[in-house]
Amino acid sequence: MKVYHSLSENMLTVNMLLSVFFLSGVSAGGCGGHQITFVITTPKSIVALNGSCLQVPCSFTVQVAENDFDRGEQTSAKWIPSNKDIFNISQGFNNDQINITGNIKQKNCTTVFSDIKSRQETEYFLRIVNSKFRATACSTPLQFTVQDSPEKPRIEPDLKDLKEHQSVTVTCSAFTPCPHSPPELTWNLQQDSLRQTEKNTDGTLTTKIQENITLSDTHDGYNIRCSARYPVIGGIKTSETEVTLSVSYAPKDTSASISPSGLVSAGSRVELSCSSRAKPPPRFTWFRNSEHGDMNVSVGKVYSFNATEGGKYYCVATNDLGKNRSSVILVTIKGNS
Incomplete structure (x- = not known):
């Protein structure tokens, strides 16, 4: 019985120590050399636009009993800037x-920052308090960068290695920091293109x-321009x-020419030239x-020879994608009927 009594006392002591550990606030995030017990997860790189809002996807893990989130106790959560007492x-x-x-209670700390200003570019620490524990995610602060100018939209896919007759879906996308004010996208393709906002794998949004x-x-050398207009406080960026x-x-448009033009003397030099529009060159x-x-x-762009008799000539331009034939050009010798 003495052993059991001692065991009960030890268990009571451990339970008391655990309560102090969480209630003290020093258990969070490994601050002060303590074990990491409270960690938030947010996108690795977060960029905000000055004058807009910013939605930050956020989740967390904390080493406490699951029923501490399920019993209905009032749980408070707030972001504390680094220049304040984060505990x-x-x-x-x-x-x-x-x-x-x-x-x-579902360990979702997604947060919307309204009216972003440059001075908000600091670290924020998440603090959670309820009747069971108190914790600050010290080891994983939230930090984002504030820009005065929006990021440029992206045009995809890579449009550098295309072929005629190929069907390609061109996408213009823009980072969307504020779900309530997505950017307006316009381009010099069809203006009735449907705009949609999608969630990325890290929880951020793209329009x-x-x-x-x-x-x-005719599309070779064509410039596609896409513009993103972001509504912000005080105007548009x-x-x-x-x-x-x-x-x-x-x-395409393969043609042949002769020099000199017209009738030529027997034995005189004649030069035939071929031209075509193609990519790669034919x-x-x-x-x-x-x-x-x-x-x-003959093979080559120019065919030069001494004309001893008349004849009909044409050229063919060829590349890996096809071929195209010119119309016939007539070499006529003077005095020949």
């Missing part, structure tokens, strides 16, 4: 300017517009991105019509 919940904020919208394009040679399409295509092959079929007579 004193009265030094924190939870109002219209800094509002914890997540359900703390995007999309357009499907079937590419042709705008950023823009421009990318140039690079589209490969088969030869290879040129020259053919002569004959009664035995078309004969390959």
